[in-house]
Every structure is written in structure tokens, then in C-alpha cells.
Amino acid sequence: MPNFYSGLECHLESIESKLDAYTSSAVGCPNRLADAIRYSVLAPGKRLRPLLAMLACGAVGGNPNEALPVACAVELIHVYSLIHDDLPCMDDDDLRRGKPTCHRQFDEATAVLAGDSLQMLAIEVICQDMPAKKIATCCEILSKAAGRTALVGGQADDLAAEGRYGAVSSDGMSEIEFLKHIHRRKTGALIEASLQLGGVAGGASMDHLRGLARFGHNIGLAFQIIDDCLDVESTSEQLGKNTRKDNTLGKLTYPSLLGLSQSHELAKRLARDAKEEIAVLGSKADKLSELADFVVERRA
Ligand code: GRG
Numbered sequence: 001m002p003n004f005y006s007g008l009e010c011h012l013e014s015i016e017s018k019l020d021a022y023t024s025s026a027v028g029c030p031n032r033l034a035d036a037i038r039y040s041v042l043a044p045g046k047r048l049r050p051l052l053a054m055l056a057c058g059a060v061g062g063n064p065n066e067a068l069p070v071a072c073a074v075e076l077i078h079v080y081s082l083i084h085d086d087l088p089c090m091d092d093d094d095l096r097r098g099k100p101t102c103h104r105q106f107d108e109a110t111a112v113l114a115g116d117s118l119q120m121l122a123i124e125v126i127c128q129d130m131p132a133k134k135i136a137t138c139c140e141i142l143s144k145a146a147g148r149t150a151l152v153g154g155q156a157d158d159l160a161a162e163g164r165y166g167a168v169s170s171d172g173m174s175e176i177e178f179l180k181h182i183h184r185r186k187t188g189a190l191i192e193a194s195l196q197l198g199g200v201a202g203g204a205s206m207d208h209l210r211g212l213a214r215f216g217h218n219i220g221l222a223f224q225i226i227d228d229c230l231d232v233e234s235t236s237e238q239l240g241k242n243t244r245k246d247n248t249l250g251k252l253t254y255p256s257l258l259g260l261s262q263s264h265e266l267a268k269r270l271a272r273d274a275k276e277e278i279a280v281l282g283s284k285a286d287k288l289s290e291l292a293d294f295v296v297e298r299r300a
Contacts, residue, residue, distance in 0.1 A: 004294035008051060008287070011064060015050045016042075018072050022125055029117075036106045036114040037121075041079050043097040044240075046300075048223075049074045049190060052291065053198035056212050059278065059285035062202025069129035070138050070197035073122040077146045078190060080118035081155070083111050090159065091245070098240035119146070130201070137200050145193035154185025161252050179252050180221065187227070188220025211277045215288065218274035222267040223295050228253040229263050230300070238300050267296045 005012065023038045050071035057067035086093040086101040087108060094104050103111035126138045145151060161182065173181060195216035199209045232255050236242050245251075254263040271292040278285045 004290055011051060011054050012047060014065065014068055015047050015054075015071060015075070018068050019075060022072055022076070022121065032106065032110055033113055033117065036102055036110045037117055039099075039105060040083050040096075040102045040114060041076065041118070043099055045075070045079070045097055047075065048291075048295075049078055049194040052191065052194040052216070052288070053201070055285075055288045055291065056195045056198025056204075057202035059212070059281045059288050060199050060202040060204035060208050061284065062198075062204075067198045067201035069125050070142070070201050071194070073125045073138070073142055074190060074194045074197060076118045076122040076125065077142065077151075080115040080122075081146075081151055081190075083115040083118070085155065087111060090155070093242055093245075095236060095241050122146075134200055138197055141193050141196050141200065145189040150185045150189035154182050154187070154189070157182045158186055158251075175252060176257055179254065179257065182252075183221055183224040184217070187224040188217060191220035191223060192216030208281065211280060214277040215274045215292070218270045218277065219292050219295050222270035222274070222292070225254045225263050225267040225270070226296055226298060228255055229260055229267075230298075231255075232260065234299065240300070264296070271296045 019041050023034075023041050025034055029037075053067045053071035053074055054064035058064040082096060083102045085091050086096055087103055093101050095101065099105070101111070102114055106114075122142060123139055126142065127135055130138055147153075157178075161178070192213055193216070195212040196209060199212045204212065230238075231245065231253070254266070258266065274292045275289045278288055281288075
């Protein structure tokens with residue numbers, strides 16, 4: 001396990017056990033659908049987003065466990081997006097988290113339905129387990145981050161940039177601006193939402209919430225830049241997913257526009273900027289700061 005996880009074993013255990021409970025059998029859910037949901041959710045992911053939510057909660061003085069429902073909700077949305085992204089009509093991948101993708105293990109229709117179910121399960125979890133006065137805010141943050149102007153919009157523009165979804169509308173932006181615009185939505189929005197949701201769970205002030213959101217904004221982009229670099233620098237064994245796909249698909253990526261070295265430098269600068277945004281929270285935010293470093297130093 002990378003160093004970053006040391007001291008977080010307890011949070012990870014809580015996340016795994018809650019995800020297990022939230023996806024356990026439910027009356028009315030067909031076995032095959034339930035199996036596909038659990039197969040994808042319980043596969044070994046880094047759990048970066050739920051950890052961010054729990055750490056953000058702790059950083060503003062809350063008990064990290066208060067953020068568990070929103071932490072899991074964000075992971076459920078993330079897993080849905082991975083399942084759908086892997087489908088033949090999108091990225092057409094056969095390897096995810098070191099295992100066959102959901103549609104390969106089951107079938108396409110089941111994978112679509114598993115993804116659909118996870119979107120609603122995320123909302124259900126928040127409504128069921130968050131304190132009543134925080135439910136609406138959490139649902140609003142998560143649904144905006146997962147919706148047409150963020151996760152889905154970013155994905156649509158990403159596909160368009162590969163010429164696989166209608167026309168590209170970059171509205172006069174330079175290539176690098178357009179790439180940033182895609183990444184901020186496709187990857188960054190959910191990462192930013194994880195921080196905001198954790199902050200809300202911990203009762204953050206408006207000022208602290210803004211700082212957490214800006215932290216998320218910066219590390220969200222840094223995370224994607226490193227993801228682009230790893231696609232070139234790592235093997236599929238290391239990543240648990242196919243590599244060198246970006247180049248094959250002729251994708252717009254940071255390494256293709258800036259080169260690897262400048263891309264790494266940019267990611268490091270974003271991590272530094274991110275850490276400044278939460279400096280005001282003092283030592284309670286130390287683990288979040290470490291995470292910013294982990295995001296840019298990770299090898300998988
Ligand atoms: C289908 C609406 C829709 C959106 C798909 C998830 C996604 C958007 C695209 C996946 C393609 C991709 C490589 C995105 C880059 C960032 C990303 C989301 C990487 C995967 O996240 P990790 O590394 O995965 O946190 P694990 O498996 O560790 O959770």
C-alpha cells in the first residue's frame with residue numbers, strides 16, 4: 001500500500017464495510033443485477049474520493065464517520081461512471097481495477113442497469129443516512145457534480161474531441177483551455193464535490209467550504225494530469241486497466257500537448273496551490289495536504 005494510506009486503515013475499513021452494506025441484497029433487485037453492482041463497487045479501487053470526504057470532514061472539526069454516507073455516495077457515482085465509461089459505446093474497455101469490466105463479466109444491458117442503479121443508490125444513501133437538515137445540500141452538491149454541466153458534460157465533450165459524439169464545441173478556446181475545461185468537469189467535479197460533501201458533513205463554515213472546494217478544484221485537475229501521464233508511463237499490470245489508449249484514440253491529453261515533464265511540473269504546482277487553500281485549517285488538514293502530494297506522486 002502507498003504510504004499515504006498509513007494511518008487511514010480505519011477509514012478504509014469503514015468505507016469498505018459501508019459499501020458492502022449499502023450494496024447487500026435488497027428485495028426486488030434481481031440477483032444478476034445485484035451481483036454486477038457488488039462486483040464493480042467492491043472491486044479494489046483506491047477509494048480516493050470517499051477518503052477525501054472523510055478527511056475534509058475531520059479537517060473542519062467534524063468526526064470523519066459523520067461523512068461516511070456522503071463518502072460512499074460519491075464512490076457509488078464514481079463506480080457508475082467507470083462502468084458506463086467502459087462500455088463499447090464509450091471507451092470500450094475490458095479491464096478495470098485489475099478485473100474484467102462489468103459488461104465483460106456480465107453483459108452490456110446488465111452493466112448499463114448496474115450503473116443506473118448506482119446513481120439512484122447514491123441519492124438513497126444520502127436521504128437515508130445523513131441528518132435531515134443536510135440532505136438537500138448534499139443531494140444538490142452531488143447531483144450537480146454528476147450532471148450535465150459536470151461529469152456527464154465533460155464526458156460528452158471528451159468523446160466529441162475524439163470525434164465519437166457529435167460536433168466539438170470548444171467555443172473558441174485554445175486546445176489546452178478546452179482540455180482543462182473537459183478535465184475540470186469529467187474528473188475534477190466529483191473530486192471537488194467529495195471535499196465539499198465532507199465539509200458539509202463536518203459542519204464547515206462558508207469560508208472553509210470555499211477553501212475545501214478550491215483545494216478539490218486544484219487536486220482534481222492535478223489528478224487527471226497524472227492520470228494522463230500514467231497512461232503513457234505505466235503498465236496495465238500497475239494500473240489494473242489498459243494503458244496507451246489515449247494515444248491510440250488520438251486523444252487530447254496533457255502529455256500530448258505539454259510533454260511529460262511539463263505536465264508533471266504543472267501537476268506539482270496545482271498540488272502546491274491546493275495545499276495553500278487549506279493552510280488556514282492548520283494541523284487538522286495535514287492528511288489532506290499529504291493527499292495532495294500522493295495525487296501527484298502516485299504510480300498507479
Ligand atoms: C460515463 C458519465 C460518464 C462519465 C465517465 C470515469 C470517467 C467519466 C471516465 C473514465 C476515464 C478516465 C481515465 C478518467 C480519468 C480519471 C478517473 C476517473 C480515473 C479513475 O479513477 P481512479 O483512478 O479509479 O480513482 P479507482 O478504480 O482507483 O477508483
